[in-house]
Amino acid sequence: MARSTTRRIQTDTWVKATWEEFIVTMDEPRYEEGRGYFDNGYMRIEMAPLGAGHGRQNSVAIDVVGLFATFRNIRIAKFINCSFYKTGVRGCQPDVAIYVGADFKLPPQNNSPIDVDLFGPPTLAIELGASSFQDDLGAKRLLYERLGVSEYWVVNVADKQVVAFAIAAGRSGQIQVSGVLPGLTMTLVEEALERSQIEDDSTLIRWLVDTLN
Known part of the structure; x- marks a missing residue:
């Protein structure tokens, strides 16, 4: 104990x-x-506390990634508020974590943190920030660089803005188009976030389907 x-x-x-x-x-x-x-x-x-803006925009980001991957026939697995541990070194609990690609192995569905040494880091990590936005851009970005994720997005809840980074060799650089989900633009994600302010989920998803199809 x-x-x-x-x-x-x-x-x-x-x-x-x-x-x-x-x-x-x-x-x-x-x-x-x-x-x-x-x-x-x-x-x-x-x-x-996490308010409606955080919760709503979190679900929209998940919907965009899920639908994009479905229409582009990209294999993914999404994890929400899941812990990832590299034992003794670092740990994180991103709002959204996504494995992408043909080769990842699904971790067991139990209550233990996902062991990065066994299953690898998530391919894409997403953090949504209001009060934590600057920390998401700073210290957490360094954490995800060291953890070895391939791509990291920070959603500014107040401005419905996405700041995305590609990560390679422990360094990150800002991008406008995803590399792990080729062709997915941050402009599309931001438009979906903006529409979510006035549109219900059914209307928003129909728009996404029409846009991606």
């Missing part, structure tokens, strides 16, 4: 910690609703 921590962690910011402290903290009942990140000797536990 994991030990209880002796201190209350300052949440929604990066604090110095060991991997063991991170794991123990994530097992504590007081943080069970939190999302955990660990990298380079620091951890961040996000406890800020």
Whole structure:
């Protein structure tokens, strides 16, 4: 059984910690609703409430990727708020994580974090940020570079803007067209996010189908 921590962690910011402290903290009942990140000797536990903007735009991003992959016959597997651990080194819990391609192996569907050493990092990680937007662009981008994802998107919830990065050799550069989902433009994702402000899901999905078909 994991030990209880002796201190209350300052949440929604990066604090110095060991991997063991991170794991123990994530097992504590007081943080069970939190999302955990660990990298380079620091951890961040996000406890800020997630509003309608975050929830709505999260679902829209998932719909866009899922429909695009379906129409382009691209094999994917989507994971929402799932933890990925490279044991002893780093951990993350992106809003959306997606494996893409012919060769990935589906992890077992249990409550354990996905072991990156066994299944590899997700191909695409997506974070949606309101109060966390600058951190998503900064420290979390470095985390995902080190983890080895191929592509990282940050959705600015307030502006319905997508800032996307291709990652290779531990470095990232901004892109306007996805490389892991060839042909998917950030303009299309942003238009879907904008439409979601006034359109219901059925109307939005019909538009996506017409656009992608």
